[in-house]
Amino acid sequence: MSKIGLTKEATKKVAEHLDQHLADLHVLYTKLHNYHWFVQGPGFFTLHEKLEGLYDGVAEEIDAVAERILMIGHSPSASLAAYLKKAKLKEADSVGIDSKEIATSLLADFSQLVTGLRAGIAAAQEANDEVSADLMIGSLSEYEKTIWMLEAFLK
Numbered sequence: 597m598s599k600i601g602l603t604k605e606a607t608k609k610v611a612e613h614l615d616q617h618l619a620d621l622h623v624l625y626t627k628l629h630n631y632h633w634f635v636q637g638p639g640f641f642t643l644h645e646k647l648e649g650l651y652d653g654v655a656e657e658i659d660a661v662a663e664r665i666l667m668i669g670h671s672p673s674a675s676l677a678a679y680l681k682k683a684k685l686k687e688a689d690s691v692g693i694d695s696k697e698i699a700t701s702l703l704a705d706f707s708q709l710v711t712g713l714r715a716g717i718a719a720a721q722e723a724n725d726e727v728s729a730d731l732m733i734g735s736l737s738e739y740e741k742t743i744w745m746l747e748a749f750l751k
């Protein structure tokens with residue numbers, strides 16, 4: 597039993613979910629920059645600015661997720677090579693892209709992240725790791741809002 601009252605064995609699955617999320621967040625972080633730079637056409641100003649807000653949020657989330665993995669006694673992946681190998685999200689090409697294509701692509705990505713987070717939250721609750729669950733619920737809440745906005749943007 598560690599000083600926080602959770603065994604390393606009990607949080608193994610939680611750490612795996614968090615590390616998967618960490619890898620996907622790195623792909624998302626780069627992809628949001630990609631779209632911030634390459635967005636073109638109508639919606640440029642709206643998305644250019646919105647994407648900056650999103651990648652700033654992801655940067656904070658990356659740090660919180662990696663540090664949580666350490667707090668529960670595990671090691672976060674910490675190289676781009678490891679993230680790319682592990683991530684389920686796919687990178688985007690470095691080419692001009694219109695705002696509807698961006699919103700559609702991000703909608704799919706956030707939807708995938710939401711599915712992963714729900715599984716992670718269930719694993720954390722099963723391990724009585726309420727703080728990891730809370731961290732992921734916080735992200736889930738943000739992503740559900742982002743999904744709602746992207747859907748509204750596409751209507």
Ligand SMILES: [Fe+2]
Pocket residue numbers: 632648
């Ligand atoms: Fe910028």
